[in-house]
Amino acid sequence: MERVVITGMGIVSPIGNNIQTFWNNLINGESGISTIDKFDVTNQKTKIAGVIKDFAAAEVLGKNEARRLDRFTQFASAAAEQAWVDSKLDLDHIDVERLGVYVGSGIGGIETLIENIDLLRQKGPRRVSPSLVPAMISNAAAAQISIKWKAMGPSLSPVSACAIGNTAIGEAFKLIRLGEVDVMFAGGTEAAITDLSIASFGNATALSTRNDDPAKASRPFDENRDGFVMSEGAGILILESLSHALRRNAKIYAEVIGYGASSDAHHIVATHPEGKGAYLAMKAALKNAKISPDEIDVISAHATSTKVGDISETMAIKQLFGKQAYQIPVTANKSMIGHMLGAAGGVEAIALAMSLKEGIIPPTINLDHPDPLCDLDYVPSFARQMKVNIGLSNSFGFGGHNAAIVLRKYE
Template structure:
């Protein structure tokens, strides 16, 4: 089987629109949460989110191209372009039949859908855009990336809610391992901060309403958390077979060595209270990596800042690692990024790759008074240096979907 490595990375996020800026802000413990200024929120319970700022699609993609794409596709294409440039791959040297795209979105082009529903009601069916469907479908990002790079290899657009990024990376790992592709774009994208989604999540009492202090709103594992903070963006990685990467002397950020997936089989929106599904996925990922649980040096938690979610994940970690769970640093990127939904897994995989490369664990900010049932080492508020070799990243989604990946620091020796 082929070994699989990460050779390129791209990010569009509330913490910055390139990997360097994103990583610097993450390490500095800066929050990317702010008051929403992209839609009118006067009548909403929640008025805060993780907004992507300083993103000019016309400049980055061209006005004509940007106009026909939903924002989630714009984010994905920009992140994919960053990852491609970062990888130093050359299309002329690649077998395009072995170049794949595994990129998904949890909600897809909801902004485009809402706009056209309004047009239908106000101006009639004759004014609805003929490009509505190709712009809104959740596989549009994968399709657009495939078209732009001429990628004719395996293409998959997983829909596993907020587990999408890890699902994409894990399935891409398998495809390269078993010789179906040499290079795959993998990750996710989301742009769902709209009137409709804000109202729905708000009415479900799922969102934080700490509107007067946005930077303090996302607080995983803290006893005063009051819900998650919705965010947007994209995280795309270039996964490549080690053979292909070494042949061209590529830079390598980390090796992808394990993937595990499971279902809670419990509830449409609530995780299993004992974290069984999460535990199964983590156990499978560790087994797939051919390592022992004791070899994991850091955990990137899903940790959305909800009571039931944080407690369930903590229980799952304890079930897998036993007493050793208390010795493993667990960090929560969403304390700074907010919950980027289908983009989360890709962005957090990039963060984990940087952790392994730099030997630095970003903090879980806003952890001031921990939930008594969340008693692990969550790297509270202060960045930490550590000797890191293996890292595990969790992503869980509505419907009980769980996807976990294991990354390893790459040793050129």
């Protein structure tokens, strides 16, 4: 079977719209959470989010392209462009029939949908855009990337809620490993910060209402956490067979060595109270990677900052790793970037790849009063410099979807 490596990465995030800025802010514990200024939040319970800043779609994508694309596709296109340039791949020297795209979104073009509903109600059906459907469908991002890079290999937009990024990376990894393709775009994208989404999650009491101190709102594993912080952006990786990468002397960030998926089969929004699905996904990922639990050096936790979710993930880690769980650093990127929903897995895979490459584990910020039921080493407050060889990244989603990937430092 082919070995699979990461040769390019691109990102749009609340703490940076390129890899180096994102990474510097992540390891320095900088929060990207701020007061929402995209729409009126006067009557909203939650007034904060991880809103993308300094992103001018017209400048990045061109005026015409930006106009016809929903924000979630704009983010994906920008991140894919970064990843492609970073990889130094050349369309003239690869087989486009063996170039594929697995990029998903949980919610798709909700901004475009809302805008057109308003037009319909206010001005009638003739004002509804004929481009509504192709702009809002969840596979628009994957399709746009495929069209732009003439990728004629498999194209898929997995929808596994907040597990999408890991699902996309894991399934793309399997295709390359089986020798069916040479190169894949893989990851996730989301742009769901709207008045409708904030109102719905707010009424479900799922969001933090720490409106007076946004930077302190996302608090994974902290006893005083009061919900997750919605965020937006995209994380796209270029996965490539090792043989293909070596033939062109490519730069390699890390190797993908395992993928596991499972379902809680429990509840449409609540995680399994004992973390059974999370445990099964991690266990499957390690088995797929052909490694034992004691070979894991770091865990990138899903860690959304919800009471039940953080506890169940901690329980799952303890079940799989036993006493060793207390020796493994567990980091929570969402403490700084919030919950990017369908984009979370892709972005957190990028963070883990950088950790392996640089030997630095990002901190979990805002962990001031640890929940007694969350008693692992969550790398509180400050980044930790240490040798890390193999890392595990978790992503879980509404409906009980669980996906875990294993990355290894490339030597």
